[in-house]
Amino acid sequence: xxxxxxxxxxxxxxxxxxxxxxxxxxxxxxxxxxxxxxxxxxxxxxxxxxxxxxxxxxxxxxxxxxxxxxxxxxxxxxxxxxxxxxxxxxxxxxxxxxxxxxxxxxxxxxxxxxxxxxxxxxxxxxxxxxxxxxxxxxxxxxxxxxxxxxxxxxxxxxxxxxxxxxxxxxxxxxxxxxxxxxxxxxxxxxxxxxxxxxxxxxxxxxxxxxxxxxxxxxxxxxxxxxxxxxxxxxxxxxxxxxxxxxxxxxxxxxxx
Amino acid sequence: xxxxxxxxxxxxxxxxxxxxxxxxxxxxxxxxxxxxxxxxxxxxxxxxxxxxxxxxxxxxxxxxxxxxxxxxxxxxxxxxxxxxxxxxxxxxxxxxxxxxxxxxxxxxxxxxxxxxxxxxxxxxxxxxxxxxxxxxxxxxxxxxxxxxxxxxxxxxxxxxxxxxxxxxxxxxxxxxxxxxxxxxxxxxxxxxxxxxxxxxxxxxxxxxxxxxxxxxxxxxxxxxxxxxxxxxxxxxxxxxxxxxxxxxxxxxxxxxxxxxxxxxxxxxxxx
Numbered sequence: 001x002x003x004x005x006x007x008x009x010x011x012x013x014x015x016x017x018x019x020x021x022x023x024x025x026x027x028x029x030x031x032x033x034x035x036x037x038x039x040x041x042x043x044x045x046x047x048x049x050x051x052x053x054x055x056x057x058x059x060x061x062x063x064x065x066x067x068x069x070x071x072x073x074x075x076x077x078x079x080x081x082x083x084x085x086x087x088x089x090x091x092x093x094x095x096x097x098x099x100x101x102x103x104x105x106x107x108x109x110x111x112x113x114x115x116x117x118x119x120x121x122x123x124x125x126x127x128x129x130x131x132x133x134x135x136x137x138x139x140x141x142x143x144x145x146x147x148x149x150x151x152x153x154x155x156x157x158x159x160x161x162x163x164x165x166x167x168x169x170x171x172x173x174x175x176x177x178x179x180x181x182x183x184x185x186x187x188x189x190x191x192x193x194x195x196x197x198x199x200x201x202x203x204x205x206x207x208x209x210x211x212x213x214x215x216x217x218x219x220x221x222x223x224x225x226x227x228x229x230x231x232x233x234x235x236x237x238x239x240x241x242x243x244x245x246x247x248x249x250x251x252x253x254x255x256x
Numbered sequence: 257x258x259x260x261x262x263x264x265x266x267x268x269x270x271x272x273x274x275x276x277x278x279x280x281x282x283x284x285x286x287x288x289x290x291x292x293x294x295x296x297x298x299x300x301x302x303x304x305x306x307x308x309x310x311x312x313x314x315x316x317x318x319x320x321x322x323x324x325x326x327x328x329x330x331x332x333x334x335x336x337x338x339x340x341x342x343x344x345x346x347x348x349x350x351x352x353x354x355x356x357x358x359x360x361x362x363x364x365x366x367x368x369x370x371x372x373x374x375x376x377x378x379x380x381x382x383x384x385x386x387x388x389x390x391x392x393x394x395x396x397x398x399x400x401x402x403x404x405x406x407x408x409x410x411x412x413x414x415x416x417x418x419x420x421x422x423x424x425x426x427x428x429x430x431x432x433x434x435x436x437x438x439x440x441x442x443x444x445x446x447x448x449x450x451x452x453x454x455x456x457x458x459x460x461x462x463x464x465x466x467x468x469x470x471x472x473x474x475x476x477x478x479x480x481x482x483x484x485x486x487x488x489x490x491x492x493x494x495x496x497x498x499x500x501x502x503x504x505x506x507x508x509x510x511x512x513x514x515x516x517x518x519x520x521x522x523x524x525x526x527x
Contacts, residue, residue, distance in 0.1 A: 121370075130367035133327050133360075133439075134381045135353040208361075 033187030046149025066168025090169030119219030
C-alpha cells in the first residue's frame with residue numbers, strides 16, 4: 001500500500017516537474033522571440049520549412065477530406081431530403097473543426113517530427129552545447145524562430161485546408177452527385193458566420209503553438225543517443241496529437 | 257600549480273616565460289552528481305595561465321563533466337568555479353554568455369553544424385557574436401582554414417569530411433575569435449597516429465602563435481606528455497595528482513603509474 005502511494009507520489013511529482021519545465025521553456029522561448037535581435041531570416045526559413053513544404057500534404061489531405069464530407073454528407077442529408085444543406089455542412093465542419101485539427105495533425109507528422117529529430121540530433125551531437133560555449137542562447141537561436149514560424153504557418157495552412165476542402169466537397173456534391181451549385185454556395189454563405197472563421201483561426205494559432213512548443217521541447221531535452229532521438233520524436237508526435245485533440249475540445253467549449 | 261620554464265621540443269620553438277599571476281581557472285571543492293551518481297567528488301584544481309594543461313584519467317572518471325564546469329555548461333552542486341576570480345556558477349545566463357566570449361571549445365565529435373559548410377561553420381561565431389564586416393570575416397576565416405590546412409575545403413559540408421578534417425575545422429572554429437582560453441575534449445580520440453600527431457602539432461603551433469591557455473582532455477598517454485606543460489590526473493571524481501608534466505610522470509602513486517604504463521595489473525581492476 002505504501003509502495004503504491006510512493007509510486008503514485010513519484011509519478012505525480014515527475015509529471016508536475018515535467019510540466020513546470022515545459023512552461024519555463026515556453027516562457028523563455030516566447031520572451032526570446034520578442035527581444036531583439038530579431039532573426040528574420042531564420043524565421044522565414046522556418047516558415048518555408050513548416051509552411052511551404054507542408055503545402056502538398058495539406059492540399060492532398062484537404063481535398064480528400066472535403067470529398068469524403070461531400071459524399072457522406074450527401075447520402076446522410078438525402079435521408080431527410082436536405083441535400084441542399086450540403087454546402088453548409090461541408091463548410092462548417094471544415095472551418096470549425098476539421099480544418100484546424102487536421103492541418104495541425106498533418107503539420108505535426110510532417111514538420112513537427114522533423115523539428116524534434118533535428119534539434120535532438122543537435123543535442124546529442126553537442127551542437128547545442130557548442131552554441132552555448134559561443135555565448136549564443138540556444139533557445140533564442142533554435143526554438144524561438146521555429147515557434148514563430150509555426151504561429152505564422154499553421155493558420156495559413158488551415159485557411160488553405162478549408163478552401164481546398166470546400167472545393168473537394170463541391171467537386172463530389174455538385175459535379176458528381178448533382179447538387180445545384182447555386183444552392184451549395186448560397187447555403188454555405190448564409191450559414192457560415194465570421195465568428196466561425198475567427199474561432200477557427202484561434203484554434204489554428206493555438207495548435208501551431210502546441211506543435212512547435214512540444215516538438216522543440218522534446219528535441220531540446222533529448223538524451224541517450226540515436227535511441228533517445230527516436231524516443232523523443234515518437235513522444236513529441238503522440239503528445240502533440242493528443243494535446244491538439246484535447247485542446248480542440250477545450251477551445252470549442254470556450255469559444256462556442 | 258607552478259612549474260619550471262619549458263621548451264617546446266616537438267615545435268622547436270622558443271622557451272616561454274614562467275606563468276604570471278594567479279591561475280586563470282580555479283576549481284574549488286567542486287561536487288556534481290548526475291542521475292544519482294557522484295561524478296565529481298570535491299575537485300580542487302588550478303589551471304595556469306597561458307599554458308597547456310592535460311587532463312588524463314580512466315573513461316568515466318569525470319573529465320568531460322569537469323571541463324564543462326569550466327565553461328559553465330554544467331553548474332556544480334557544491335564548490336566554486338573561478339575564472340580570473342569570478343565565480344561563473346553564480347553568474348546570470350546573460351552575464352555567463354558574455355564571459356564565454358573569452359573561451360573557445362573543441363568538442364569530442366567536433367560538434368560542427370551539419371547544415372552549414374566548413375566556411376560557414378568557422379565564420380559562425382564571428383557572424384553571430386562580433387560586429388565585423390563580411391570582408392573581414394572572410395579574411396579571418398580563410399586565414400584560420402589555411403592554418404589548419406583546409407583552405408580548399410571551405411565549400412564542403414561536415415558529412416563530406418574525414419574524422420581528422422572535422423577536428424581541424426572544429427579547431428579553426430574554436431580559434432577564430434582569438435579566445436584567451438581553449439578547452440579541448442579529447443581532440444584526437446579515434447584518429448590514426450599520423451593525424452593525431454598532426455592535430456597535436458597544430459594545437460602546439462597555434463598555441464605558440466597566440467599563447468592562449470589550453471586545457472585538454474586526452475587518452476594519448478604517454479604521448480601527450482611531450483605536448484603539455486602541466487598534467488592533472490582524475491580518478492573517481494577527484495584530482496589525485498596535478499603538477500608540471502615531469503613531476504606527474506615521476507609520481508609515486510601506483511594508480512598514476514598504472515595509467516601511464518597502461519598496465520592491466522595495479523590498483524585498478526577492470527576485469
